Amino acid sequence: MGFLPSRDRHYLSERNLKFEEVVHGLQKGLVLPQWTIPQTRLDHEQADLLIMLPDGYPDVPPDMFYLNPWVRIAATQQFPRMANVSFEFNEIHWQRWSRHNNEWRRGVDGIWTMLKRVEHALSEAT
Amino acid sequence: MTRHVLLLRETQLAEIRTHFAGAGEKEAAGYLSCGLNSCASDMWDRASVTKFLARKFFPISVESASDQHVTWKTDSFIHALHDARIEDETVALVHSHPSNFASFSAQDDQNERDLADLAQRRNGTASVLVSIVMLPNGALFGRVWKNPGRADPVDLIIVTGRRFTLHYANRGSGKSPEFLNRQALALGPAFNEDLSHLRIGVVGCGGTGSATAGLLTRLGTKYLALFDKDAVHQTNLNRLHFAGRTDAEMERYKVHVVADGIDAMGLGTQVKAYDHWISSIECREPLKCCDIIFGCTDDNVGRLFLNRFAYFYNVPLIDMGLAIDVGHGDPPRVNAFDGRVTVIQPGAACLLCREIISPIRARQESLKRTNPEEYERQKTEAYVLGEGNPSPAVVPFTTGLAAMAVEELIHRLQGLRGPNGSIEQRLRKFHLMTDRRQSHQPSADCPICGSQQYWNRGDIDPFLDITA
Numbered sequence: 349m350g351f352l353p354s355r356d357r358h359y360l361s362e363r364n365l366k367f368e369e370v371v372h373g374l375q376k377g378l379v380l381p382q383w384t385i386p387q388t389r390l391d392h393e394q395a396d397l398l399i400m401l402p403d404g405y406p407d408v409p410p411d412m413f414y415l416n417p418w419v420r421i422a423a424t425q426q427f428p429r430m431a432n433v434s435f436e437f438n439e440i441h442w443q444r445w446s447r448h449n450n451e452w453r454r455g456v457d458g459i460w461t462m463l464k465r466v467e468h469a470l471s472e473a474t
Numbered sequence: 475m476t477r478h479v480l481l482l483r484e485t486q487l488a489e490i491r492t493h494f495a496g497a498g499e500k501e502a503a504g505y506l507s508c509g510l511n512s513c514a515s516d517m518w519d520r521a522s523v524t525k526f527l528a529r530k531f532f533p534i535s536v537e538s539a540s541d542q543h544v545t546w547k548t549d550s551f552i553h554a555l556h557d558a559r560i561e562d563e564t565v566a567l568v569h570s571h572p573s574n575f576a577s578f579s580a581q582d583d584q585n586e587r588d589l590a591d592l593a594q595r596r597n598g599t600a601s602v603l604v605s606i607v608m609l610p611n612g613a614l615f616g617r618v619w620k621n622p623g624r625a626d627p628v629d630l631i632i633v634t635g636r637r638f639t640l641h642y643a644n645r646g647s648g649k650s651p652e653f654l655n656r657q658a659l660a661l662g663p664a665f666n667e668d669l670s671h672l673r674i675g676v677v678g679c680g681g682t683g684s685a686t687a688g689l690l691t692r693l694g695t696k697y698l699a700l701f702d703k704d705a706v707h708q709t710n711l712n713r714l715h716f717a718g719r720t721d722a723e724m725e726r727y728k729v730h731v732v733a734d735g736i737d738a739m740g741l742g743t744q745v746k747a748y749d750h751w752i753s754s755i756e757c758r759e760p761l762k763c764c765d766i767i768f769g770c771t772d773d774n775v776g777r778l779f780l781n782r783f784a785y786f787y788n789v790p791l792i793d794m795g796l797a798i799d800v801g802h803g804d805p806p807r808v809n810a811f812d813g814r815v816t817v818i819q820p821g822a823a824c825l826l827c828r829e830i831i832s833p834i835r836a837r838q839e840s841l842k843r844t845n846p847e848e849y850e851r852q853k854t855e856a857y858v859l860g861e862g863n864p865s866p867a868v869v870p871f872t873t874g875l876a877a878m879a880v881e882e883l884i885h886r887l888q889g890l891r892g893p894n895g896s897i898e899q900r901l902r903k904f905h906l907m908t909d910r911r912q913s914h915q916p917s918a919d920c921p922i923c924g925s926q927q928y929w930n931r932g933d934i935d936p937f938l939d940i941t942a
Contacts, residue, residue, distance in 0.1 A: 351941045354934070374844035376941055402840040403753055404778045405941040407826060407922075408833045411857075435848065448857065450834055454826065455919035 409452030484635025509932030681872030683770030769793035
């Protein structure tokens with residue numbers, strides 16, 4: 349039994365995207381293992397992607413996202429802006445990407461929107 | 475023993491009536507596709523409970539009919555079974571008895587046995603057949619075929635909508651307890667009887683919730699469930715009914731304090747108390763057993779959860795909120811002193827579309843509950859707003875608001891306000907001494923109230939199709 353709403357489950361299955369529904373304490377996180385990072389200036393091509401799902405999702409928007417391993421700007425070996433704080437979930441110290449999401453269209457947005465936001469944030473990372 | 479309940483919406487009943495009226499003095503029939511609400515154990519009598527939640531009505535074209543029989547080809551039934559299997563639903567047969575025969579006929583027995591047999595052969599042995607009969611005066615009764623050899627009665631049929639109408643065996647012949655005599659003089663004896671058949675939940679046992687629970691007890695509610703995670707604090711004592719200073723010193727859970735107070739009244743109310751978040755697994759079965767919910771919570775996550783629940787399970791949610799906004803000065807200048815009561819159910823705009831719930835606040839509440847350390851960190855980083863100052867509250871207004879909400883239930887059960895008396899949303903401006911009726915339209919994209927996909931859907935995985 350999972351906690352992912354049916355539309356998201358359907359979306360991820362249809363696109364053959366592997367995912368894990370992880371419960372750690374009272375928190376729930378959707379993990380996409382070996383998520384392909386868009387070709388950018390970052391030093392990894394893949395990382396596990398974590399999206400925390402708040403109680404009430406998808407009536408409530410998800411907020412930030414997290415990566416493991418931590419990724420850096422390849423040229424400078426610096427962490428990208430607002431991506432240098434650690435967040436512990438399921439015994440892993442994830443790299444927190446403080447990209448906030450308060451624009452959420454109920455009934456329209458879902459995991460697909462969040463993945464677009466992640467792709468956008470990674471491709472724009474400086 | 476299983477208690478069987480059928481939930482129908484007023485608009486569905488109107489569709490059925492129109493179809494039956496078209497047949498004149500002859501019998502007519504149709505199918506209802508039903509979602510399921512299964513509870514392993516009712517909190518009050520420990521029986522298992524199955525509620526059938528009517529989703530859609532399909533009229534049947536009959537082959538032959540008289541005032542005492544109706545026959546049709548089974549093709550349509552097979553089609554209905556096919557759809558039910560895909561959607562994980564149950565098929566209910568509904569037909570009329572224009573002769574006013576208030577029982578199942580020998581012909582009904584024979585037909586339904588065959589259909590029950592067919593249902594099990596097509597959809598598996600767990601598949602049941604529900605059969606409902608409507609009499610010319612609108613009375614409804616029914617039974618559930620668990621297999622072709624056994625039919626159990628539908629114990630209760632509830633029609634929801636602008637009014638809440640109950641159908642059960644021997645309605646009107648019961649005796650109410652003596653303490654309700656004066657109430658029966660005002661509202662009639664059937665009201666007391668109806669109320670004693672309902673399982674009522676009160677979510678939130680603060681100022682409005684404790685008052686609501688007290689009013690429901692005096693009104694003669696037999697089955698009452700209270701839900702609240704919080705303990706009593708000194709600052710609650712200005713408005714929390716049943717609570718005393720010792721309760722605050724001992725930090726007792728509000729639900730236990732209120733339940734003890736109700737028990738001490740000795741009026742026959744069987745009260746159950748749940749000291750958990752309403753979205754927690756511990757509250758799920760008790761909530762699913764309830765027929766009506768009073769929403770007396772002020773947290774966004776809880777409201778959001780109940781908001782979905784009302785549509786999925788066709789359990790009317792009578793939600794209330796008090797908003798006191800005062801400016802500077804002594805005494806403070808009053809900007810708003812508003813009490814709101816909203817009835818949420820399929821057909822009405824939901825609490826999100828009415829902007830009564832803030833999704834962003836709900837997210838923050840969720841973070842605070844599930845990861846308090848991260849919540850505090852994000853507060854220092856100014857990513858979350860924090861809780862702000864405590865809300866002002868004064869006992870006659872919290873109690874008056876509870877009375878408004880309970881009045882709405884009384885009208886919907888009994889009809890004292892007349893044909894246009896049901897109020898979807900009532901806003902009382904206490905400081906202006908006015909009441910306003912407010913109506914809202916569902917947002918077109920709203921998955922909860924803007925489409926019927928979730929209405930009467932019942933049990934699915936994940937529960938309410940939401941993360942909780």
